[in-house]
Amino acid sequence: MSDPCKGIMSTANFFEINFDGLVGPTHNYAGLSFGNVASVGNSGKVSYPKQAALQGLSKMKELFDMGLKQAVLPPHERPAVFFFRNLGYSGDDQKVLSDVYKTNPKLFISCCSASSMWAANSATVTPSLDTFDHKLHFTPANLNHKFHRLIEAEFTETVLTKIFSNSKYFKVHPPLKGGEMFSDEGAANHTRLAAEHGTKGIHFFVYGRSVFGGDSNIQPSKFPARQTYEASKAIARSHGIDDSQLVFAQQSPEAIDAGVFHNDVICVGNESFLFYHEKAFINSDQVILELKNKFDALESQRCFIPFCVKEKDVSMEDVVKSYLFNSQIITASSGEQFLAAPMECSENNIIRSFLDHWVGDSRFPIKKIKYFNLRESMQNGGGPACLRLRVQMSQSELNKIGGNVLLGNELYHSLCNWVKKHYRDELSPADLADPNLWREVQSALDELSQILQLGSIYSFQRV
Ligand code: SUG
Numbered sequence: 001m002s003d004p005c006k007g008i009m010s011t012a013n014f015f016e017i018n019f020d021g022l023v024g025p026t027h028n029y030a031g032l033s034f035g036n037v038a039s040v041g042n043s044g045k046v047s048y049p050k051q052a053a054l055q056g057l058s059k060m061k062e063l064f065d066m067g068l069k070q071a072v073l074p075p076h077e078r079p080a081v082f083f084f085r086n087l088g089y090s091g092d093d094q095k096v097l098s099d100v101y102k103t104n105p106k107l108f109i110s111c112c113s114a115s116s117m118w119a120a121n122s123a124t125v126t127p128s129l130d131t132f133d134h135k136l137h138f139t140p141a142n143l144n145h146k147f148h149r150l151i152e153a154e155f156t157e158t159v160l161t162k163i164f165s166n167s168k169y170f171k172v173h174p175p176l177k178g179g180e181m182f183s184d185e186g187a188a189n190h191t192r193l194a195a196e197h198g199t200k201g202i203h204f205f206v207y208g209r210s211v212f213g214g215d216s217n218i219q220p221s222k223f224p225a226r227q228t229y230e231a232s233k234a235i236a237r238s239h240g241i242d243d244s245q246l247v248f249a250q251q252s253p254e255a256i257d258a259g260v261f262h263n264d265v266i267c268v269g270n271e272s273f274l275f276y277h278e279k280a281f282i283n284s285d286q287v288i289l290e291l292k293n294k295f296d297a298l299e300s301q302r303c304f305i306p307f308c309v310k311e312k313d314v315s316m317e318d319v320v321k322s323y324l325f326n327s328q329i330i331t332a333s334s335g336e337q338f339l340a341a342p343m344e345c346s347e348n349n350i351i352r353s354f355l356d357h358w359v360g361d362s363r364f365p366i367k368k369i370k371y372f373n374l375r376e377s378m379q380n381g382g383g384p385a386c387l388r389l390r391v392q393m394s395q396s397e398l399n400k401i402g403g404n405v406l407l408g409n410e411l412y413h414s415l416c417n418w419v420k421k422h423y424r425d426e427l428s429p430a431d432l433a434d435p436n437l438w439r440e441v442q443s444a445l446d447e448l449s450q451i452l453q454l455g456s457i458y459s460f461q462r463v
Helices: 037-041 048-065 081-086 094-105 105-110 153-164 229-239 255-258 286-296 316-322 347-360 411-424 429-433 435-451
Strands: 014-021 069-073 124-127 136-140 170-172 191-196 201-207 247-250 267-270 272-279 305-309 329-330 338-341 366-372 388-394
Touching: 014 048, 014 329, 014 366, 048 069, 048 366, 048 411, 094 105, 094 255, 094 429, 094 435, 105 429, 124 229, 136 153, 153 170, 191 267, 201 229, 201 267, 229 247, 247 286, 255 366, 267 338, 272 286, 286 305, 316 347, 411 435, 429 435
Parallel strands: 014 069, 136 170, 201 247, 272 305, 338 366
Antiparallel strands: 014 388, 124 136, 191 201, 267 272, 329 338
């Protein structure tokens, strides 16, 4: 491990903004994600949608109070009545819902998931500093690998297109076509490394499998690999990132088989720091060397700081249980980095003593830890980092975004009141079929679209 170099240029006009997904009113535990240990393990449990949404908002508010920029993305409409209609179900909404529930309960449950909350899966983002046309690029993830998630792509595109509508500054691509071969899970498998958020960076894409051979044919045996090499390549190509700024690596099948369904469960980076587990990638040493060489070639005034956690110190089992690497690493306004970790890390003795040992050590750039209670999301396999989409942008780009999505005290309070007014305290799997739930969801989302000033984004608002 190398010591950080000193000396840094100021890029005060460039920020990282976290766009967090608001937890939707149908948050539930349906066990839909084979390969995601928490999702399957908590299947059928009673969920607490109000608490879930307030937990997410409270994380956003704490980060905002620390001087960080924070924004929100609206939940998708669920149950996805528009999708059932596309499958040939007809009649009024209540008839459609009850017909699907009676004839195909699995389809029904899959279309009730509030999974859009995990905004890290909503898109891949490349800041204008790194793109050929100097625009900020987005590709909504097609999420082809899981049925309950693939129905998110279209609405994500709608929302991103609304917020980033100014075509002089922003380019929102359509989700990748091509089905399973181009399975894309968004920013959960992508990390940007740079001296600072406001300097040119390296784009580190990590995929689980390659359809046409790629670098390796080694595959997991127990759980599926989601992201394809072909999808990562296509995104890098369409965003116009130069080859000198690109590194591709394959997730180790052992990690996937242990429950690491996305790379952000085992690796997290921020600016020049990469925090990862020794079992994260195939050919780990080579990957890190390539990252270092490409990072050094940027001629930034900082060194790349890879920090590898060994299996003997933190086992894969503890990685998956605690979600240590699904923490957010955030640069505070002081320039120091801190870790926004799930509470589960503080409850795990091994992780707690690992962090107590390293935080404060000059070789470890993280100087503080904050633990967050995100239990409702965690029980579906989504930690702090899953809940947010990182967007690095300049002040002039920020001035061009649409809607009322930037969190401030006022928006925070209206969102908390909105959740308290509309969300149920509890939801059991059977409650999803309650005819009143869809009415409650519509009135909640209708009001939300007004709060966020996004117009009639939901399909029920357009009939
Ligand atoms: O895709 N869970 C999500 C969790 C996504 C976490 N995101 C990141 N790692 N960035 C998934 O597996 C569970 C839904 C359920 O079982 O009800 C779910 O979709």
